[in-house]
Amino acid sequence: MQKLLEGLIKFREIDFEEHKELFGQLSKEQNPHTLFIGCSDSRLIPNLITQTLPGELFVVRNIANIVPPYHESEEYLSTTSSIEYAVNVLEIENIVVCGHSNCGGCKSLYASDEVLNEIPHTKKWLELAYEAKTKVLAEVSVEEVDKREWMTEQVNIVEQLKNLLTYPFIREKVSQGTLTIGGWYYLIETGEVFIYNKENGLFELAN
Incomplete structure (x- = not known):
């Protein structure tokens, strides 16, 4: 302390x-230009890697940088309400979903039930990333740990971009050209950021 x-x-x-x-x-007042959806990991510092000042980023962070698919509910929806506020009230111009290397949340997707049962709320939250896990396991074996790790982290980013488009107000603004969305993959060990190219389905180094 x-x-x-x-x-x-x-x-x-x-x-x-x-x-x-x-x-x-x-x-x-605040007038941020970008909604930054990132992992809660202590090694990912949005303002540091983007070199932005206070007031530029509206930041949402959770385990594994997950975007829950849109649905109306009477429950308390933290990430969903933050996205709604950023887009409809602050009228941000960009949304970035940023994942990173060595993501503990993505790694936990492959943990045993014995381990996950000790963290039941995290286990439930990670159900939102099962689609990424399913797609990765269709291409690599469980034994290919390193390849499985980085593929899961990247595929998870792409899945969250798809989830963003389930929000009617986001889909509308994207189609109007008033809002852009993008996926980033941050390598902790090198400081490099790779940006998802939806045209070829690859993450390409930002330069």
């Missing part, structure tokens, strides 16, 4: 002062 407290003081004395005018503008 002490490390966090020291960070708060450093932020106020250095970083805040450096961007004091910007924070003054942001104190009344």
Whole structure:
């Protein structure tokens, strides 16, 4: 906790002062241009890898950067409501779904029931990524662990892009050309980001 407290003081004395005018503008309203849907993993820092300032990204993070398919419900829907707010209230221009290497959530898709039963809410959440698991296992064997890992992480991103288009208001804005959606794959070990090309179905290095 002490490390966090020291960070708060450093932020106020250095970083805040450096961007004091910007924070003054942001104190009344936000106008982000992009909804960034990323994994909760502590190694993925959206503003760091995109070099964006406060106020530019509206960020949603959850295990395995999952987008639940659209459905109306009386339940408490955190990710769905955040997407709805970003698109319909903040009127963002872009949506990025960003996965990453060595994703614990994707890896857990292949864990045993004995392990998953110890984390029942996570187990339930990961049901939303079963489609990615099914597609990967149709192409690689369970024993090909490394290949299975990166394929699952990438296929999962593509599946979440498909889920975004189940949202009527997103589908409408995309068709009108007022909203763009994209998938990114971040390699923690190299700092590289690969962008999904829907034309050829490949992730290509951003350069």
